[in-house]
Amino acid sequence: MESLLAGAHLHPAAFSPASLSRCHPPSVVVRGVHHVGGRAVRCAYTKDAILYALEHDEMFNSEEVVQWESGKTINTIAAAQGIQISRRCRPRYPSEGSGDDKAVPRHILEQIVWDKEVEVSQRKAKKPLMNVMESSENAPPVRDFIGALTAAYGRNGVPALIAEIKKASPGRGVLRENFNPVEIAQAYEANGAACISIFTDEKHFQGSFESLEMIRNSGVKCPLLCKEFIIDSWQIYYARSKGADAILLIAAVLPDLDLKYMLRVCKNLGMAALIEVQDERELDRVLKIDGVELIGINNLSLETFVVDTSNTRMLMEKRGDTIRDRGILVVGESGLITPDDVAYAHSAGVSAILVGESLIKAEDPGRAIAGLFGKELLH
Numbered sequence: 001m002e003s004l005l006a007g008a009h010l011h012p013a014a015f016s017p018a019s020l021s022r023c024h025p026p027s028v029v030v031r032g033v034h035h036v037g038g039r040a041v042r043c044a045y046t047k048d049a050i051l052y053a054l055e056h057d058e059m060f061n062s063e064e065v066v067q068w069e070s071g072k073t074i075n076t077i078a079a080a081q082g083i084q085i086s087r088r089c090r091p092r093y094p095s096e097g098s099g100d101d102k103a104v105p106r107h108i109l110e111q112i113v114w115d116k117e118v119e120v121s122q123r124k125a126k127k128p129l130m131n132v133m134e135s136s137e138n139a140p141p142v143r144d145f146i147g148a149l150t151a152a153y154g155r156n157g158v159p160a161l162i163a164e165i166k167k168a169s170p171g172r173g174v175l176r177e178n179f180n181p182v183e184i185a186q187a188y189e190a191n192g193a194a195c196i197s198i199f200t201d202e203k204h205f206q207g208s209f210e211s212l213e214m215i216r217n218s219g220v221k222c223p224l225l226c227k228e229f230i231i232d233s234w235q236i237y238y239a240r241s242k243g244a245d246a247i248l249l250i251a252a253v254l255p256d257l258d259l260k261y262m263l264r265v266c267k268n269l270g271m272a273a274l275i276e277v278q279d280e281r282e283l284d285r286v287l288k289i290d291g292v293e294l295i296g297i298n299n300l301s302l303e304t305f306v307v308d309t310s311n312t313r314m315l316m317e318k319r320g321d322t323i324r325d326r327g328i329l330v331v332g333e334s335g336l337i338t339p340d341d342v343a344y345a346h347s348a349g350v351s352a353i354l355v356g357e358s359l360i361k362a363e364d365p366g367r368a369i370a371g372l373f374g375k376e377l378l379h
Ligand SMILES: O=C(O)c1ccccc1NCC(=O)[C@H](O)[C@H](O)COP(=O)(O)O
Pocket: 108, 109, 164, 166, 169, 170, 171, 172, 298, 300, 302, 333, 334, 335, 336, 354, 355, 356, 357, 358
């Protein structure tokens, strides 16, 4: 059995808990193909080799390793945490392969995650982790996402705005035909948005990493959130390499160990992580994690598409004290259309809101910001 312990490409970041435990219990051996200097190397890592690397970089604490050592698959671990999204571990779409892949996703979020697994595995084959890490080191400097939200909240006395760039959504179809992401970002910034969220998923939201990169290089100064369905730490480095200052981590998709690990990756890169929850169980899981600074409460059920703006208020009533004690900034997300909606979210205790559809569908998305707040925002 070959161990790559001495290999320069053996970096702990290559071993996200999900990718290790996904199909093979890591307590046995993990096999894979790694690309070293453009050359594909077939390799097998022993548990000991991986543990040595992890210890060396102190990326995990012992409790995490114990959980990981149990050899349970990610689906077993996730189900025990109430996560309903399963993982498939497929390298290609069924239409591209010969296998009889007949499984049907239970809802759109599961479909998105299954598609994302294929997409990420294909992107990784083209640009392996070590290359994307190198690119992330050459990216434009990180901007302070949370600092921008806090400053805007103080300046305006209303929740700071994360204005979203989303061409389409699975529930609503195409939201805007005449779609120029750079122009929209500039208009958002000129009208007081504190930060900008950019959907990068192509298949379901018609977004792209090119849009993110173009916006970052266009002179827009607002910090940028890469709105992605992150399932692998590779995506975080990739987002950074394209100029993202923050990424989204969805608690309905990621088990606790992945949330912790990915939060650590973000901090190492100087990025913010917006951890999104939909219900009390997810919120409680996230509140158990050290170092969480930014939580998004989504009013949209990602499984059923039902929007209920009272969700934010309900969760803040239950856990607002803990959140305030910990100094965590809360973002109210989805379904916010009018000044009354913004005031309602504000009174629930949020310091920021994430708004997409109601701005993007307006004839002038920049001017629509004053309509949303009932006043012009200072910037
Ligand atoms: O927007 C969707 O339809 C959607 C579908 C499946 C997964 C996620 C989805 N949206 C993510 C979001 O949370 C919203 O884009 C964001 O909160 C802004 O909401 P809105 O102002 O209602 O566009």
